[in-house]
Amino acid sequence: MSVAAEPLTIERINAAPSLDGKAPRALSLSPDGSRVTYLQGKADNANQYDLWEYNLKAQRHHLLVDSKKLAPNEQLSDEEKARRERARLFAQGISEYFWSEAGDKLLFPLNGELYLYDLKAKPGHEVRQLTQGEGFVTDPKFSPKGRYLSFVRDQNLHVMDLASGKTRALTTDGKGDIKNGMAEFVAQEEMGRMTGYWWAGDEEHIAFARIDESPVDIVERYEIDADGFKTFRQRYPSAGTPNVRVQLGVVAVSGGEAQWLDLGQDPDIYLARVDWLPDHRTVAVQRQSRDQRRLDLLFADRETGKSRLVLSETATTWVNLNDDLRFLKDQQAFIWGSERSGYKHLYLVDYQGKALRQLTSGDWEVAGVQAVDEKAGQVYFDGYADSPLELHLYRAPLAGGDLHKLTTGEGWHAISMAKNAQVFIDKFSNPQTPPRVSLHDNSGTRLTWLEENRLDAAHPYAPYAKAHTVPEFGTLKAEDGQDLYYRLYKPAKLEPGKKYPVIVDVYGGPGAQRVQKTWGSRGAYWHQFLVQQGYLVFSLDNRGSEHRGTAFENVLLRNMGRAEIADQKRGVEFLKSLPYVDGARIGVTGHSYGGYMTLMLLMKEPELFAAGVSGAPVTQWELYDTHYTERYMDNPKQHGDAYEASSVFPYVKKLNKPLLLIHGMADDNVLFTHSTKLMKALQEAEKPFDLMTYPGAKHSLWGESTQNHVLHGMLRFFDRELKN
Numbered sequence: 001m002s003v004a005a006e007p008l009t010i011e012r013i014n015a016a017p018s019l020d021g022k023a024p025r026a027l028s029l030s031p032d033g034s035r036v037t038y039l040q041g042k043a044d045n046a047n048q049y050d051l052w053e054y055n056l057k058a059q060r061h062h063l064l065v066d067s068k069k070l071a072p073n074e075q076l077s078d079e080e081k082a083r084r085e086r087a088r089l090f091a092q093g094i095s096e097y098f099w100s101e102a103g104d105k106l107l108f109p110l111n112g113e114l115y116l117y118d119l120k121a122k123p124g125h126e127v128r129q130l131t132q133g134e135g136f137v138t139d140p141k142f143s144p145k146g147r148y149l150s151f152v153r154d155q156n157l158h159v160m161d162l163a164s165g166k167t168r169a170l171t172t173d174g175k176g177d178i179k180n181g182m183a184e185f186v187a188q189e190e191m192g193r194m195t196g197y198w199w200a201g202d203e204e205h206i207a208f209a210r211i212d213e214s215p216v217d218i219v220e221r222y223e224i225d226a227d228g229f230k231t232f233r234q235r236y237p238s239a240g241t242p243n244v245r246v247q248l249g250v251v252a253v254s255g256g257e258a259q260w261l262d263l264g265q266d267p268d269i270y271l272a273r274v275d276w277l278p279d280h281r282t283v284a285v286q287r288q289s290r291d292q293r294r295l296d297l298l299f300a301d302r303e304t305g306k307s308r309l310v311l312s313e314t315a316t317t318w319v320n321l322n323d324d325l326r327f328l329k330d331q332q333a334f335i336w337g338s339e340r341s342g343y344k345h346l347y348l349v350d351y352q353g354k355a356l357r358q359l360t361s362g363d364w365e366v367a368g369v370q371a372v373d374e375k376a377g378q379v380y381f382d383g384y385a386d387s388p389l390e391l392h393l394y395r396a397p398l399a400g401g402d403l404h405k406l407t408t409g410e411g412w413h414a415i416s417m418a419k420n421a422q423v424f425i426d427k428f429s430n431p432q433t434p435p436r437v438s439l440h441d442n443s444g445t446r447l448t449w450l451e452e453n454r455l456d457a458a459h460p461y462a463p464y465a466k467a468h469t470v471p472e473f474g475t476l477k478a479e480d481g482q483d484l485y486y487r488l489y490k491p492a493k494l495e496p497g498k499k500y501p502v503i504v505d506v507y508g509g510p511g512a513q514r515v516q517k518t519w520g521s522r523g524a525y526w527h528q529f530l531v532q533q534g535y536l537v538f539s540l541d542n543r544g545s546e547h548r549g550t551a552f553e554n555v556l557l558r559n560m561g562r563a564e565i566a567d568q569k570r571g572v573e574f575l576k577s578l579p580y581v582d583g584a585r586i587g588v589t590g591h592s593y594g595g596y597m598t599l600m601l602l603m604k605e606p607e608l609f610a611a612g613v614s615g616a617p618v619t620q621w622e623l624y625d626t627h628y629t630e631r632y633m634d635n636p637k638q639h640g641d642a643y644e645a646s647s648v649f650p651y652v653k654k655l656n657k658p659l660l661l662i663h664g665m666a667d668d669n670v671l672f673t674h675s676t677k678l679m680k681a682l683q684e685a686e687k688p689f690d691l692m693t694y695p696g697a698k699h700s701l702w703g704e705s706t707q708n709h710v711l712h713g714m715l716r717f718f719d720r721e722l723k724n
Helices: 010-014 078-087 185-189 462-466 524-532 550-556 565-576 593-604 626-633 640-646 649-654 673-684 704-724
Strands: 025-029 035-043 045-055 062-067 105-110 113-118 127-129 139-141 148-153 154-160 167-169 178-180 198-200 205-212 216-224 227-233 245-252 269-276 282-289 294-301 309-312 331-336 345-350 355-358 366-373 378-383 392-397 412-415 422-431 435-443 447-450 472-477 483-489 500-505 534-540 579-589 611-615 658-665 688-695
Touching: 010 524, 025 412, 025 422, 025 447, 035 294, 045 227, 062 113, 105 139, 113 139, 139 355, 148 198, 154 205, 185 269, 198 269, 205 269, 245 269, 245 282, 294 472, 331 704, 345 366, 366 412, 378 412, 392 412, 422 447, 462 524, 472 565, 483 524, 483 565, 500 565, 500 704, 524 534, 534 565, 550 565, 565 593, 579 593, 579 704, 593 611, 593 626, 593 649, 649 673, 658 704, 688 704
Parallel strands: 500 534, 500 579, 579 611, 611 658, 658 688
Antiparallel strands: 025 035, 035 045, 045 062, 105 113, 113 127, 139 148, 148 154, 154 167, 178 205, 198 205, 205 245, 216 227, 269 282, 282 294, 294 309, 331 345, 345 355, 366 378, 378 392, 412 422, 422 435, 435 447, 472 483, 483 534
């Protein structure tokens, strides 16, 4: 007799233990490959992370640090809260940790203090607190040889001698609008650069960014909470307004004056990436132009500050940033990631900027370099050579030649490879398989399971597994002939003759991909829940989304809200062609760019949808930040007409379907102003709408109770509009 599946509930989706099962995060191999460390949530609180290890020799998992015992009442500084929001780190407890190069120590911040875990210490004495209330610490690092620790405190860069415990401030002028060793807002939020300082390999010098925020306009931002509100006079670089002024200096660890590096005559640039060459004397600087059509690689001398141009990447649209620069030690050459072919691929380049050879090629994209084994002459990288919906690990010869795929199993392989390129961790999942973690050698052979995470009777998802539905994947054609990938959740057995309502879950913006062959893709349990409530759930990656090459992305140039809408319309037309879909009962929902897309779809194509839920939407691109907005829309002072056409406000009067608007009232990314302006416009146009705002909530609307409330509100809205 088969046992019926328990119905999935919204409360269970967001509760502990995670329905993913034992799915550790922040997996890392020790430098010698003998241990795997990771963060894992507590059994009674999936968002309270502790530090664990798996010892390969002992073949056992072991709790290293209980975060709750060290900091039972964790309090974060405003700077740290903002940094975590930028990094999308929403957990409590230990959020990050770092291995020493010798592999004998681990460094981690907690509650604003620094802690050291010594693997060679006597039992019970492994953890040592390094700072004692001198101020909140951010961005800690080991020096390359492990003699020092570095961190930012009070907007200045500090180093600590581990042997003596003495701390020295390497910069002292950080205060007010001056910040040393820190990444500015757009670097964190839009450029993928979370740090503002970089160690030389001989640990004698540190390169650091000095940012002056005084040119940036001050906006008054309100954070409205349940029992009051705060007014923040925040430096926020809206599109078309001044950015921070940035300098790059080099300072000796022993102290002294900084040597400033020549970044060129134009001060209005972005400091995109910084690295050191193997000679420990030369600093590699990636300098991006304000219009983002040019990316220059400079080599700068730490002693004189003089720099020379090595190579440039240019585009008529924009140049995407990446983290694929790797310097070789045995020859004066480096690996460089470039989209010059129309897809991101790897090239071997000499110190004069000459491309020696192209290492990868084809109508697919490299995701990122994982490791380089110079002795064996191989570069390891993950990418999408098999399918844009699957991520795999590959290797390619530095001398040129064919690729070799190292991962097996259709789906998504999130890789963490040891620096010596001898072993790698594979966190794998697909729509049928919850995340499972294994250790492999560099031939791809599995050495051991780190967490097999079988979907057996003991798995947290087991009570719901019988009702689990595997989504259908397929392609449609865009108006220009390019393939559009979609995912459709539907009941395993469709009732004959029944026509179902559909919810289209959309993001639609650049730098994201929603349709992937993974287990826990964004909102997956919510989608499973909706299917159990009688809905179909559809997602389509329109043109402009990532991992598909420049031709797929570049349709956005000065034209946000056009190609994306056309592609999503194509998806709805497909849905309406299905015999089991009720074309009159199709709803749409999305958050952030997806919130913008929801509004644009409802307003520009009102015949497509019966209702929509828009979360934290961008409504007017002039209100959003410089680096993101100008990349796609150019400067509003020169292209005001394009900004107007891409705003939601010209189309407000066309709204004639029910709308639920959701926004956090302390959002510092898509400011609450976006929604208040929309509320006013809708009211002036006499357009009814539903509204749910969340006091104190940031952009991600994080928190178990908040998430429960959001999903229940969405369900009530769609049940009312699509079922009744």
